[in-house]
Amino acid sequence: MFPKLDPILHSELRLAVMSILAGVEDADFSFIKKQTGATSGNLSVQIDKLCAAGYITVEKGFKGKMPRTTCRITEAGQQAFSNYVQALQEYLSAGK
Amino acid sequence: MFPKLDPILHSELRLAVMSILAGVEDADFSFIKKQTGATSGNLSVQIDKLCAAGYITVEKGFKGKMPRTTCRITEAGQQAFSNYVQALQEYLSAGK
DNA sequence: TAATTTGGTTTATATTATAAACTACTTTAT
């Protein structure tokens, strides 16, 4: 009746990050930070976790002289996000 | 873009409890425990929090000789649950 | 009457999220 919610995704910031990445080809750290309003520290940590879970990939490079961190959702991440949405529907719909 | 999610509701167990209560007149501790699969301790704590937030009311009485704890959603709880569902839609739909 | 079960609460611990402090480098102003 109440399926287990993926703890990696059941986090406000990580869910927002995944939500952004699910809709675009890729996005860099600063863009995600602006969109979510998160602090750098928090975002850094949460991106690490998504990466460790294999839900996103992180690529570090430079845009001119400035460091740039680009994130991209993986197939597994896309799937996990989709599963999470499905699971959540059951919680939300139960109360009609 | 990403509205703040009510931290009281953004918890797997509390959300499940609210989901159950949103659909029925009232429900007792044991029923909720069975439906959610939660441990007594965890459920006890989370019910307290929902109660402290004013989202549910808890009525203690006896069914025969056995103690019985009955929970019921409040108007504020109904509203908060509804708001949470709305907010969440934004996260989920962003990734289309 | 001695387990066992029901119906919980309290307290301790593990996990998670968040904020604060720091690093490293670049750009702009003096």
Next chain:
DNA sequence: ATAAAGTAGTTTATAATATAAACCAAATTA
């Protein structure tokens, strides 16, 4: 040239949360 301010983060410490373990009291069953 150098100082101040901004960009782009990471690391580490602390606060909040969730979960589990231990406990309690009464009722039921053997």
